[in-house]
Amino acid sequence: MGQKKLERFAAIATYPNVFQYPENMQGKWHSFFGNAHPIVLELACGKGEYTVALGGKYPDQNFMGVDLKGNRIWKGATQALENKMKNVAFLRTQIEKIANYFEPGEVDEIWITFPDPQLRLSRAKKRLTHPRFLRSYKHILKQDGIIHLKTDSPDLYAFTKDVIEWCRLDLLMDMPDVHSHTHVPDYLYIKTYYESLDISGSNKIFYLRFSIPEGWRDNEEAFTAYLKSKYKNDEEKAGQS
Numbered sequence: 001m002g003q004k005k006l007e008r009f010a011a012i013a014t015y016p017n018v019f020q021y022p023e024n025m026q027g028k029w030h031s032f033f034g035n036a037h038p039i040v041l042e043l044a045c046g047k048g049e050y051t052v053a054l055g056g057k058y059p060d061q062n063f064m065g066v067d068l069k070g071n072r073i074w075k076g077a078t079q080a081l082e083n084k085m086k087n088v089a090f091l092r093t094q095i096e097k098i099a100n101y102f103e104p105g106e107v108d109e110i111w112i113t114f115p116d117p118q119l120r121l122s123r124a125k126k127r128l129t130h131p132r133f134l135r136s137y138k139h140i141l142k143q144d145g146i147i148h149l150k151t152d153s154p155d156l157y158a159f160t161k162d163v164i165e166w167c168r169l170d171l172l173m174d175m176p177d178v179h180s181h182t183h184v185p186d187y188l189y190i191k192t193y194y195e196s197l198d199i200s201g202s203n204k205i206f207y208l209r210f211s212i213p214e215g216w217r218d219n220e221e222a223f224t225a226y227l228k229s230k231y232k233n234d235e236e237k238a239g240q241s
């Protein structure tokens with residue numbers, strides 16, 4: 001491991017705003033923040049651009065960036081400390097385990113910012129909007145809690161729209177090209193590190209806002225079968241090329 005990474009790991013171990021695989025924090029986040037304000041998560045936060053920017057914009061809400069990589073979290077956590085932001089924190093863990101860290105209903109909103117699109121069908125279960133993840137999100141979100149997805153991947157956008165329809169979720173906003181709209185919520189202009197890289201080459205930013213109602217179609221096995229039948233031909237073509 002490089003020297004810089006080691007220094008960052010050592011730093012976040014001392015930071016009061018970074019929790020690394022914490023035990024027994026479920027149900028205690030409002031006490032940590034010292035208020036009863038809404039709690040908003042940014043999953044796959046990387047350097048935490050959304051967490052820090054939203055924290056500055058909305059002092060009456062609490063924001064938590066979640067990522068596996070401590071050296072990335074270091075960036076946002078350092079900025080939040082330097083700016084004395086009391087409503088910003090970071091949680092280092094795997095998103096697969098997110099339901100272990102919050103009580104049911106403790107979270108108000110979830111942002112998913114430029115997650116890896118996991119393009120191969122065999123990796124669909126790793127996409128952060130797959131029903132496998134939605135079940136955890138539903139568990140920790142309050143009733144009618146909102147999920148935001150911002151991505152530059154047309155594939156992840158199309159997949160998530162499929163999920164929304166198949167799982168009978170409530171679609172609240174759908175922008176297939178954020179910058180072509182005249183009325184855009186100003187928080188969509190916050191730019192993340194990966195957004196600036198434009199890895200997908202789509203030159204577009206896609207945004208979806210949705211919620212998971214009671215009685216959503218929570219059947220991972222049936223969804224997997226649906227997905228396989230829908231994308232079978234594409235996968236066969238990819239195998240031949």
Ligand SMILES: C[S@@+](CC[C@H](N)C(=O)[O-])C[C@H]1O[C@@H](n2cnc3c(N)ncnc32)[C@H](O)[C@@H]1O
Nearest residue numbers: 044045046067068069094095113114192193194
């Ligand atoms: C493409 S980057 C996006 C980072 C940031 N949101 C941005 O837009 O710059 C994806 C991030 O997701 C994190 N990640 C991927 N899978 C994860 C998982 N299962 N649990 C926690 N973090 C994960 C990676 O560490 C990485 O920082």
